[in-house]
Amino acid sequence: MRAATAPVREIALVDTPEILSSPVGRIIEEHHNDRNDLIAMLLDIQDAMGFLPRFAMEHVATSLEIPITEVYGIATFFKYFRLKPPGEHQCTVCTGTACHVRGAARVLREFERHLGIRSGEVTDDREYGLETVNCVGACALGPIVLLDGDYQGQVTASKVPTLLRRLKRSAEKKPVAARSEAAA
Amino acid sequence: MSTESVTLTIDGSRMEVEIGTSLLEAARMAGIEIPTLCHMEGLSSYGACRLCAVEIGPPDKAKVVSSCTYPCEEGLQVRTHTPRIVNARKLLLELMVSSTPSSKTIQDLAAAHGVTQQRFRPENEDCILCGLCVRMCKEQMMAGAIDFAGRGPDRRITTPFEEDSEQCRHCGGCMYVCPVCMLRCAGPAADSTLCGGCLIACQMPVNTAKIA
DSSP: OOOTTSOOOOOOOTTOHHHHTSSHHHHHHHTTTOGGGHHHHHHHHHHHHSSOOHHHHHHHHHHHTOOHHHHHHHHHHSTTOOSSOOOSEEEEEEOSHHHHHTTHHHHHHHHHHHHTOOTTOBOTTSSEEEEEESOOSOGGGOSOEEETTEEEOSOOGGGHHHHHHHHHHHHHHSOHHHHHHHHO | OOSSEEEEEETTEEEEEETTOBHHHHHHHTTOOOOOSSOOTTSOOOOOSOTTEEEESOGGGOEEEETTTOBOOTTOEEESSOHHHHHHHHHHHHHHHHHOTTBHHHHHHHHHTTOOOOOSOOOOOSOOOOOHHHHIIIIISOOOOOEEESOGGGOEEEOGGGSOOTTOOOOOHHHHHOTTTSSBOOSTTTTTSOOOOIIIIIOOOOSSOOOO
16 A cells, blocks of 8 residues: 555535536536436546536545546446547547557557557647547448547558548648537 | 354354354354455445355355355355365465565465475465455555556555545555555565475464364
């Protein structure tokens, strides 16, 4: 067991400005502060904020009167939940069985090399995020890559630079609001 | 016994137990030894280690279930030491020894169950994800400072956000119940392979009942 050297940190209680300005309180109310709705609550919070900030998880745990470990356990169990802010443009490489046998690992390596980040990370300028998923339900088109939610089929390592260039160009054209709408 | 009871047969002997009793509890009441790692009286059953596996149903349609989570049913036939069960336990223990070779509890259990070979690469983990510490913390210490996080190969026991938890009172209950970190095996080559050397090398008694 670790020694008690770290200062004891107060759990964020209801009225910090961070929480008042976020939709967390409203979302919890919409779900009637019901523990059975925990996953739905976390989903709504992620949809509203793009990820699950720590204060939001702490606030949920405090309002539902459950240990924060329970919320953290669920948030780390499901791949869908993000604990860190995503990149402005999210590259999702499918590494499910079908994509894997068709060389998803090579595609992923190529993305990692070009973006200079590992899977699950975001570039320093928060512009690009890279992640893997285990199936996007379009195995016949594998290996699949999702660029800001757009399906790209039969991707090979050599196509990666082109895809990234195209992503950059289309991102410059589209205004931010339209992009987040498309992602939703 | 009251009307709230069921009659079942465990290893050929009929017994009557209260409704809601688990097969494991019933068998232990009857004096039948079933090995467990993730079960502890006073904590809820979790069914993680699977060592308490027993066979239920008629022999030709037998099903293997974990006895700690299976409630007694009227007329149920239970067999606790068939070859199938003994083999399953041996395999489980072989796997556990290879993942945590430095645990004396697990090395002893493996020795007691006649595990004599080691076909898996030793990994020197320090956790078998039995969840005893999690339940201890939540149910007995009322703290809930640790829990499982992640999934699949990333599954681990941790505090929220991997840092010191305010809920933790440093009671040590989690370490007290841990089958891996409480007793260390330092027998011959324990960190790389099967030890089983207690009777010869350590001169320490094997702390589990020897099972035929």
